[in-house]
Amino acid sequence: xxxxxxxxxxxxxxxxxxxxxxxxxxxxxxxxxxxxxxxxxxxxxxxxxxxxxxxxxxxxxxxxxxxxxxxxxxxxxxxxxxxxxxxxxxxxxxxxxxxxxxxxxxxxxxxxxxxxxxxxxxxxxxxxxxxxxxxxxxxxxxxxxxxxxxxxxxxxxxxxxxxxxxxxxxxxxxxxxxxxxxxxxxxxxxxxxxxxxxxxxxxxxxxxxxxxxxxxxxxxxxxxxxxxxxxxxxxxxxxxxxxxxxxxxx
Amino acid sequence: xxxxxxxxxxxxxxxxxxxxxxxxxxxxxxxxxxxxxxxxxxxxxxxxxxxxxxxxxxxxxxxxxxxxxxxxxxxxxxxxxxxxxxxxxxxxxxxxxxxxxxxxxxxxxxxxxxxxxxxxxxxxxxxxxxxxxxxxxxxxxxxxxxxxxxxxxxxxxxxxxxxxxxxxxxxxxxxxxxxxxxxxxxxxxxx
Numbered sequence: 314x315x316x317x318x319x320x321x322x323x324x325x326x327x328x329x330x331x332x333x334x335x336x337x338x339x340x341x342x343x344x345x346x347x348x349x350x351x352x353x354x355x356x357x358x359x360x361x362x363x364x365x366x367x368x369x370x371x372x373x374x375x376x377x378x379x380x381x382x383x384x385x386x387x388x389x390x391x392x393x394x395x396x397x398x399x400x401x402x403x404x405x406x407x408x409x410x411x412x413x414x415x416x417x418x419x420x421x422x423x424x425x426x427x428x429x430x431x432x433x434x435x436x437x438x439x440x441x442x443x444x445x446x447x448x449x450x451x452x453x454x455x456x457x458x459x460x461x462x463x464x465x466x467x468x469x470x471x472x473x474x475x476x477x478x479x480x481x482x483x484x485x486x487x488x489x490x491x492x493x494x495x496x497x498x499x500x501x502x503x504x505x506x507x508x509x510x511x512x513x514x515x516x517x518x519x520x521x522x523x524x525x526x527x528x529x530x531x532x533x534x535x536x537x538x539x540x541x542x543x544x545x546x547x548x549x550x551x552x553x554x555x556x557x558x559x560x561x562x563x
Numbered sequence: 564x565x566x567x568x569x570x571x572x573x574x575x576x577x578x579x580x581x582x583x584x585x586x587x588x589x590x591x592x593x594x595x596x597x598x599x600x601x602x603x604x605x606x607x608x609x610x611x612x613x614x615x616x617x618x619x620x621x622x623x624x625x626x627x628x629x630x631x632x633x634x635x636x637x638x639x640x641x642x643x644x645x646x647x648x649x650x651x652x653x654x655x656x657x658x659x660x661x662x663x664x665x666x667x668x669x670x671x672x673x674x675x676x677x678x679x680x681x682x683x684x685x686x687x688x689x690x691x692x693x694x695x696x697x698x699x700x701x702x703x704x705x706x707x708x709x710x711x712x713x714x715x716x717x718x719x720x721x722x723x724x725x726x727x728x729x730x731x732x733x734x735x736x737x738x739x740x741x742x743x744x745x746x747x748x749x750x751x752x753x754x
Contacts, residue, residue: 317742328716353749356697358716360752363694364701364709365717366625372587373594373621380598437707437731439740442747444703514739518732550733 319347323354426528429561433525433554435489436518438462440482454483461486466493481513492522497529517543521551525558537562575639582631585718594624597644601651611655619658623651632718700751708744715741 314322325331341348441458457472473487488503504523508516524539543555581589598620605616627647630636639646701709710729714720720728726737 320742320745324716350749353753354745356752356754357712357745357748360697360701360748361712361716363697365713366629367698369587369590369625369628370621372590373624376591376594377598377617377621380595437736437740439731439736439743442708442743443705444747444751445705515736518736550735554732 319350320354323347323351326351327355327358425562426531426533429558430525430529432561433492433558435461435464435466435493436485436515436522438486439515440486454478457483458486461490464493466490470494470496481507481510485513485515485519488519488522488526492526492529495529497526501526501530517550521549521555524555528558528562533562575643578643579631579637582628583718590624590628593627593643593647594621597647600644601648604648605651605655609652609655609659611659615658615662616651616655619654620647620651622654623647626650634719697752700748703751704744704748707740708747711737711741712744712748 322331322337326334326337331337341351438458438461441454443455443459443462453472453476457469457476460466460468460472467490469490470487473483473490476483478484484503485507488500488507491497491500491503501523504519504526507513507519508523510516510519513519520539521543524536524543527539528536537559540555540559543549544552544559546552549555578589598617601620601623602613602616605611605619606613609616611619624647627636627643627650641649704712707729711725714725714728715722722734722737722741725741726732726734729737731737731740
């Protein structure tokens, strides 16, 4: 049984949804590893419950504190002052100037590819859980993902390269960091490898970003064909993103 | 026990739906609507202090909320006030009982040394310690993980709703993230 299936089985047992709880209980008695994982999951569930209860308690305590010490009333003038009216007119004029400037100075429509690329969001970090406080047992990896989550893609690229990992997850986020910086050539190579990698959870996502990289490289025909294939696949996880990108390219 | 009128049942259903949808402002309203009556009742009838009464009523509102979210409470067979008072009353009884056990031992009365040990206090300290360990673990977890695990395991949201709430692209991506977050939390809570 793979780790995810085993975890789902433990979840179901602890949440009272197991199909055969007696069998699970028997398995627990003979399998120390399963017992250990079940105990850890039970503690994790307790942590989730305790933290949410605490949030609710804090909320009601704040409400109670508000009852004990009502905030001082602030007197608000019924008529806005002349100075505030004047500031309003200045703000409105600045907004009109800004809009005029935007329409006059905006780039020509031939930059459609660039616009489209700007709408592509880097894929969220699913691979590494960043914990607060220390750098954990793997400080370089932690630094790479922290830089990635904060949008510092040059630093993320540097850290991923320093890590030198062959793990497809790390390579996927290195490629993401490259795309975000417009380094499409190196990104395309990585995404192409990952889109067919056997031991990788996000091959379809990699295929989408390969198309994005090709678009960035000016291979518009190939990129569009790939995006059309993706948007036509009912179960493709990046179907909506591909359709949006195609609309932007029109 | 008499069942509620149909109109009240409709109102309860709407309230339950809103609470299941994570509407916390309704908790505030529940608390504010019934708090004063409960505190007066608990102080006069159960001899609670005002502070204890309010604290127990907060816990009663939280228990009500949790029973709805977990699905244990599907329908009320009495008014919300009766339900909240019934939980709150039990909590005040328990609090009063604890308060009596915490009274300082009268050493002058020749009590034996072993009797000075109040095991209920020691149990509670241990319980508090474990609670703070669990809280620290959750606080150490980053915000996306905290939110994903809470929505999925506490609020029982389906995976696509979790994905929408945290801004992940798909239920599949959220499932992968949830697995990793849970793995990390398990590492953090391990004794």
